[in-house]
Amino acid sequence: MHRRNTEQRRVLRDIAAAAAGPLSAQEFLDAAQSELPSIGIATVYRNLTRFVEQGELRAVELPGEASRYELADKLHHHHFQCDDCGRVIDVEGCSDAFESLLPESFRIRSHDVLIHGKCPQCP
Amino acid sequence: MHRRNTEQRRVLRDIAAAAAGPLSAQEFLDAAQSELPSIGIATVYRNLTRFVEQGELRAVELPGEASRYELADKLHHHHFQCDDCGRVIDVEGCSDAFESLLPESFRIRSHDVLIHGKCPQCP
DNA sequence: GCAGTACTGATAACCCATTCTCAATTAGAC
DNA sequence: GTCTAATTGAGAATGGGTTATCAGTACTGC
Numbered sequence: 001m002h003r004r005n006t007e008q009r010r011v012l013r014d015i016a017a018a019a020a021g022p023l024s025a026q027e028f029l030d031a032a033q034s035e036l037p038s039i040g041i042a043t044v045y046r047n048l049t050r051f052v053e054q055g056e057l058r059a060v061e062l063p064g065e066a067s068r069y070e071l072a073d074k075l076h077h078h079h080f081q082c083d084d085c086g087r088v089i090d091v092e093g094c095s096d097a098f099e100s101l102l103p104e105s106f107r108i109r110s111h112d113v114l115i116h117g118k119c120p121q122c123p
Numbered sequence: 124m125h126r127r128n129t130e131q132r133r134v135l136r137d138i139a140a141a142a143a144g145p146l147s148a149q150e151f152l153d154a155a156q157s158e159l160p161s162i163g164i165a166t167v168y169r170n171l172t173r174f175v176e177q178g179e180l181r182a183v184e185l186p187g188e189a190s191r192y193e194l195a196d197k198l199h200h201h202h203f204q205c206d207d208c209g210r211v212i213d214v215e216g217c218s219d220a221f222e223s224l225l226p227e228s229f230r231i232r233s234h235d236v237l238i239h240g241k242c243p244q245c246p
Numbered sequence: 247g248c249a250g251t252a253c254t255g256a257t258a259a260c261c262c263a264t265t266c267t268c269a270a271t272t273a274g275a276c
Numbered sequence: 277g278t279c280t281a282a283t284t285g286a287g288a289a290t291g292g293g294t295t296a297t298c299a300g301t302a303c304t305g306c
Contacts, residue, residue, distance in 0.1 A: 125304075125305085127302085127303050128303080128304095129302080129303075148294085149293095164294090165294095165295080165296090168293095169295090172295095189292085189294090
């Protein structure tokens with residue numbers, strides 16, 4: 001099972017690298033089609049799944065939304081989602097004092113923060 | 124359209140009031156059936172939707188999970204979800220210094236925090 | 247009590263993100 | 277250039293949460 005470097009994969013990787021936040025399969029498709037109009041949604045899903053298995057990408061799940069994908073080597077960060085356009089943008093840094101809020105009997109592994117509001121591009 | 128006080132609604136309201144965190148429709152169903160074995164999932168969904176419309180309950184969306192519902196008059200808080208049993212438990216308090224992480228051009232409206240780990244009941 | 251209608255329970259239908267199928271295409275070793 | 281299997285694109289199929297349908301039930305005003 002030799003891996004091949006297809007144009008589709010190259011385009012998808014470029015999109016992930018240039019993204020300002022995690023993208024959905026549909027967003028990957030839209031972005032990819034502007035460079036490779038014939039690419040289909042099945043290919044996008046197949047490759048996103050594969051990139052996750054290979055450790056290149058990481059899935060980001062947001063409430064009530066389709067899965068999004070971001071580079072796996074990103075440092076700890078959180079996300080902002082615009083109420084209007086729905087775009088998700090990375091937020092660097094983190095003020096984590098969550099541990100102190102729970103009793104000792106809870107063994108904390110991680111935490112996710114999602115900030116809502118309006119992004120600079122929306123009215 | 125006169126509102127009626129059915130046994131089903133009374134049970135669902137009791138369950139919501141006694142919950143340690145937001146419950147899914149399935150969890151409402153399971154809890155309700157121990158008191159009212161004939162209650163069906165359609166009735167649960169119908170009433171949860173109705174309670175939300177009436178402002179009694181509020182929907183809580185967690186990544187990759189069915190909607191959950193909690194009392195609408197709860198004060199600002201966050202949630203903990205157990206990696207093992209999946210239960211969701213309220214976390215009082217909040218260390219919010221998120222505003223400072225984003226540029227001024229982002230107008231922040233709210234934030235959600237979800238803490239992951241193991242609850243006291245799980246190994 | 248009775249009537250009228252809001253409500254319920256069972257199940258079929260729906261919605262939509264994701265996966266599968268399969269014939270056609272193409273990267274890459276030789 | 278040839279060969280072969282990995283990959284692709286289109287559309288069908290899937291799965292799970294939620295909603296719609298409809299005949300039967302049971303609140304509540306009188």
